[in-house]
Amino acid sequence: MVTRIHLTRHIPELMPVIVEELFAAFHDSEFENVGSGNVPGDTVNAEWTPICAYEKSARIVARISNRVFVGLPLCSIYPFLSHIRSQ
Numbered sequence: 001m002v003t004r005i006h007l008t009r010h011i012p013e014l015m016p017v018i019v020e021e022l023f024a025a026f027h028d029s030e031f032e033n034v035g036s037g038n039v040p041g042d043t044v045n046a047e048w049t050p051i052c053a054y055e056k057s058a059r060i061v062a063r064i065s066n067r068v069f070v071g072l073p074l075c076s077i078y079p080f081l082s083h084i085r086s087q
Contacts, residue, residue: 007068014068021067024076025060058085 007014062085066075074080 017067018064021064021075022060025063028076 059081062081063076066081066084
């Protein structure tokens with residue numbers, strides 16, 4: 001209850017941190033070249049990189065949540081995220 005009340009009240013202050021982590025998650029190497037190309041008629045980007053949308057979304061949510069509750073740099077360390085998500 002305490003977390004919900006205080007977190008909700010401070011969401012406007014946390015938005016820059018949330019947006020920064022969202023951009024960082026998409027620019028990490030695990031998202032490199034995702035969704036580029038193979039559109040009919042597209043000769044510039046000729047290959048798709050298949051991804052599991054659920055898995056990628058879960059990682060992004062985990063990173064953002066950990067950024068808010070734990071902070072940098074721990075929030076973006078892959079072994080830490082894997083451990084948290086497996087609990």
